[in-house]
Amino acid sequence: MTKSALQIARAAYQPKVPVALKGQVEAVDGEYTQSVADQEEIKKLFPNTYGMPIITFEKSKEAVTLPAINVGVILSGGQAPGGHNVIAGLFDGVKAINKDSRLYGFILGPGGLVDHNYMELTADIIDEYRNTGGFDMIGSGRTKLEETAQFDKGLEILKELGIKALVIIGGDDSNTNACVLAEYYQSINAGVQVIGCPKTIDGDLKNEQIETSFGFDTACKVYSEVIGNIQRDCNSARKYWHFIKLMGRSASHIALECALQTHPNVCIISEEVEAKNLTLDDVVNQIAAVVAKRAADGNDFGTVLIPEGLVEFIPAMKKLIAELNDFLAKNEAEFKLIKRSEQRNYVISKLTKDNSELYASLPEGVARQLTLDRDPHGNVQVSLIETEKLLAEMVGNRLAEWKKEGQYVGKFASQVHFFGYEGRCAAPSNYDADYCYSLGYTASCLIASGKTGYMSSVRNTTASADKWVAGGIPVTMMMNMEKRHGEMKPVIQKALVKLDGAPFKKYASQREKWAVNTDYVYPGPIQYFGPTEVCDQPTKTLLLEQGK
Numbered sequence: 321m322t323k324s325a326l327q328i329a330r331a332a333y334q335p336k337v338p339v340a341l342k343g344q345v346e347a348v349d350g351e352y353t354q355s356v357a358d359q360e361e362i363k364k365l366f367p368n369t370y371g372m373p374i375i376t377f378e379k380s381k382e383a384v385t386l387p388a389i390n391v392g393v394i395l396s397g398g399q400a401p402g403g404h405n406v407i408a409g410l411f412d413g414v415k416a417i418n419k420d421s422r423l424y425g426f427i428l429g430p431g432g433l434v435d436h437n438y439m440e441l442t443a444d445i446i447d448e449y450r451n452t453g454g455f456d457m458i459g460s461g462r463t464k465l466e467e468t469a470q471f472d473k474g475l476e477i478l479k480e481l482g483i484k485a486l487v488i489i490g491g492d493d494s495n496t497n498a499c500v501l502a503e504y505y506q507s508i509n510a511g512v513q514v515i516g517c518p519k520t521i522d523g524d525l526k527n528e529q530i531e532t533s534f535g536f537d538t539a540c541k542v543y544s545e546v547i548g549n550i551q552r553d554c555n556s557a558r559k560y561w562h563f564i565k566l567m568g569r570s571a572s573h574i575a576l577e578c579a580l581q582t583h584p585n586v587c588i589i590s591e592e593v594e595a596k597n598l599t600l601d602d603v604v605n606q607i608a609a610v611v612a613k614r615a616a617d618g619n620d621f622g623t624v625l626i627p628e629g630l631v632e633f634i635p636a637m638k639k640l641i642a643e644l645n646d647f648l649a650k651n652e653a654e655f656k657l658i659k660r661s662e663q664r665n666y667v668i669s670k671l672t673k674d675n676s677e678l679y680a681s682l683p684e685g686v687a688r689q690l691t692l693d694r695d696p697h698g699n700v701q702v703s704l705i706e707t708e709k710l711l712a713e714m715v716g717n718r719l720a721e722w723k724k725e726g727q728y729v730g731k732f733a734s735q736v737h738f739f740g741y742e743g744r745c746a747a748p749s750n751y752d753a754d755y756c757y758s759l760g761y762t763a764s765c766l767i768a769s770g771k772t773g774y775m776s777s778v779r780n781t782t783a784s785a786d787k788w789v790a791g792g793i794p795v796t797m798m799m800n801m802e803k804r805h806g807e808m809k810p811v812i813q814k815a816l817v818k819l820d821g822a823p824f825k826k827y828a829s830q831r832e833k834w835a836v837n838t839d840y841v842y843p844g845p846i847q848y849f850g851p852t853e854v855c856d857q858p859t860k861t862l863l864l865e866q867g868k
């Protein structure tokens with residue numbers, strides 16, 4: 321593999337780790353846990369892994385020699401910067417347990433376990449990928465592990481390779497599945513522990529114990545760099561409004577973090593749209609009002625940040641999508657037989673009155689995007705819905721109406737962008753490189769302590785790394801019951817933007833000023849080498865959440 325000078329220098333970077341992980345550790349039990357909601361149902365579904373205590377690792381003076389252990393690792397779902405460092409940390413951790421331990425990677429996600437597609441990860445391979453972005457060391461995939469037949473098929477290869485512990489690196493759905501697998505293997509005495517790691521650029525897998533999912537930091541920094549560049553461009557040419565959609569699935573954490581980093585003129589927060597029961601028209605009016613206001617000051621340019629999941633949060637759209645989800649889950653085969661040109665009318669004829677009317681009122685392209693294949697977890701693939709184009713077009717139309725009514729709206733010309741894939745495989749920031757390595761290493765400590773059904777956790781990460789706290793959180797603690805594919809299922813509760821949380825409040829206190837003034841911040845590219853205040857800053861979201 322030919323490498324750039326930066327890649328070569330970066331390969332030598334030594335991730336910082338919590339001090340407790342430097343040497344022998346012991347697992348200290350904390351409080352016994354309950355699920356965040358629906359305790360009785362979750363307890364019934366997870367009799368072997370429910371209610372376990374929170375674990376913290378502390379330095380131990382006792383040197384224990386453990387036997388060699390074979391461990392498997394899976395990358396699941398969307399790419400997120402730092403995945404390779406989780407694997408590197410895990411590798412170093414299992415080798416520290418015993419130098420004869422082995423690590424196997426399952427290829428292309430959970431499907432690799434079921435299809436017995438794997439490779440041994442040796443020191444040479446790991447060293448090639450230290451501190452690099454991407455998931456290409458073993459690849460990733462979105463196969464949903466949920467059937468007993470898949471678990472049994474997986475167990476065959478785990479037994480064949482003598483694997484006693486499996487680490488699943490994934491988002492909320494993948495960690496839910498990891499927990500179901502842990503419960504199953506425990507219930508049949510399979511002798512395989514299952515540990516999860518919190519991954520997703522979306523930032524929606526977090527709670528009191530899991531401060532952030534890895535990749536969020538780097539992805540937001542990459543998007544903010546580019547948003548900053550666009551802002552400088554539009555402040556130079558002064559002729560375009562840029563509508564920028566940002567990945568993040570349902571939650572608006574990425575859009576909010578990027579707004580805090582770059583001070584755009586408008587940032588829509590889906591959770592607020594839902595809480596205020598806004599319609600699509602209300603959102604359009606809000607943006608158009610800012611455009612007109614800036615035009616009155618002679619500023620015919622600006623930036624609008626749009627979270628990818630917006631349409632699902634507009635209450636009427638949400639109802640429509642929920643009915644579409646259920647309807648398409650139940651009638652998928654019939655729907656697929658309908659000619660493409662007749663699908664729209666077919667859907668209109670099947671939906672309940674209000675939903676049918678709303679669906680009929682949507683532009684053709686958006687209506688089609690709403691019926692496209694769901695992901696394996698039954699979610700609408702929001703990244704395929706072109707909300708940025710929809711809003712740019714609707715704002716243009718609204719301004720034209722206002723102009724007809726005699727209002728001054730200036731000149732409106734728009735450019736649309738969607739940032740998502742650009743940031744998912746970036747070389748991890750120092751924060752993500754350190755956090756990920758520590759998460760992987762902590763997973764090895766959970767394995768050595770015989771734990772299963774736990775998620776690796778590294779806390780207090782806004783302090784210097786020597787003050788980070790490593791441990792494990794029972795996955796059942798994060799669960800509640802939700803409707804998926806038309807059925808109630810136990811799932812990890814998604815963390816959405818809290819409107820009473822410090823990050824949103826900070827944004828809300830500034831947005832009127834940012835709307836009218838041109839107060840752009842240009843964060844520039846991620847810096848890997850240099851002063852700590854430039855290179856090691858966590859996200860503004862995390863700093864604000866921790867009162868910093």
Ligand code: FBP
Binds near residue numbers: 397
């Ligand atoms: P995960 O939840 O699996 O981490 O995926 C994150 C994400 O990047 C979302 O922001 C986005 O909606 C989705 O993946 C896109 O999926 P795909 O990579 O399959 O196009």
